[in-house]
Amino acid sequence: MTSSRWTDLKPRVLSAAVLIALALAAVWIGGIAWRAFISLACGIMVWELVRMVDTARDKSANILGVLAGLCALATPYLPPAFALPLLLLPSMAGFGRMERGGVTFAVFTAMILLAGYGFMKLRSDFGLIWMLWLVCVVVITDIGGYFAGRSIGGPKLWPRVSPKKTWSGAIAGWVGAAVVGLIFAGTTHAGLGLMGISIAISMASQIGDMAESTIKRRAGVKDSSNLLPGHGGLLDRFDGMLGAALFLLIAGQIVDFPPGLE
Known part of the structure; x- marks a missing residue:
């Protein structure tokens, strides 16, 4: 019984490792x-x-996916x-291309592009x-939630x-996020307010996951x-990141970020 809780752990770890490696390489290089x-x-x-909200719209999925990618790619080169x-x-x-789920599509697509x-x-x-x-906060939130949820219940x-x-x-995710915030506050000389922001980012990532x-x-x-063994699709893997990035974009208009740094 206990081992069955962890049957999906190996494919989750392997696919997550590949995805994280690609993402970290892209983050490190930056730019284009x-x-x-x-x-x-x-x-x-x-x-x-x-494809989820309107299963009869495979052609529309291709068109709208390409359009979204091109729009996202163009935005950094334009004035805000x-x-x-x-x-x-x-x-x-x-x-105009959705037979059903149009509102859900429109709202969530806007969230994806803004994030x-x-x-x-x-x-x-x-x-x-x-x-x-940001990546560490979301990843630790996911890892803490996975292991605490299955171990503690x-x-x-x-x-x-x-x-x-x-x-x-x-709660394990919040604690892990607070620890990440404390570590980064100590290494960057940011204020301890980073812990609070980290916990809020953790919550936002969980809300994105639940959405x-x-x-x-x-x-x-x-x-x-x-697309991703053990995780499903890219949206399954990045739903928490979407909530976190969107929240930070909004929160940055309310609080100083990074806190304590000029």
Whole structure:
């Protein structure tokens, strides 16, 4: 019984390791490599989203996925005021091509594109270290939730939508995020407020995860696609990153980031 809890661990670890290695390489190189990686990811996630919410729209999924990727790739080269319409263009274009799920598609696609823009902006404006901080917070949240949820168990977070998510896993993710925030605060001389921001980012990543779980539940599918062994699709792997990046993009207008640094 106990071993069955961990049957998906090996494929999860292997596929996650490959994906993380590619992402870290793109983050390290920065520039066009990072923008291309994020734009490709945005396009694939929109493609997966269309196939989930409207299963009869394979051709539309291809068109809207390519459009989303191209729009994401173009935005860093434009003034922000002119980038904003491009971030919403795929959502608008999808209304006329969707037989059902148009509103879900439009809202979640806007979230994907805005989060992608947030990733690019974080890397270009604040540098490698803060991009790594965001990735570490989300990854530790996911790892803490996975192991604490299966080892400790306990009350479910939202059993109707995601029966495997537990409060113990969620809290473990917050604790892990706080530790990441403390470590980065000490190494970068940022203020201890980074711990609070890290916990909020952890929560935002969990909300992104639950939002995608809701879409899958309504669509009656287990995974967004089968691109990643043990994880499903790219949207399954990046749902937490989307919530985190989108929240940071908004929170950056409310609090000083990085906190304590001039």
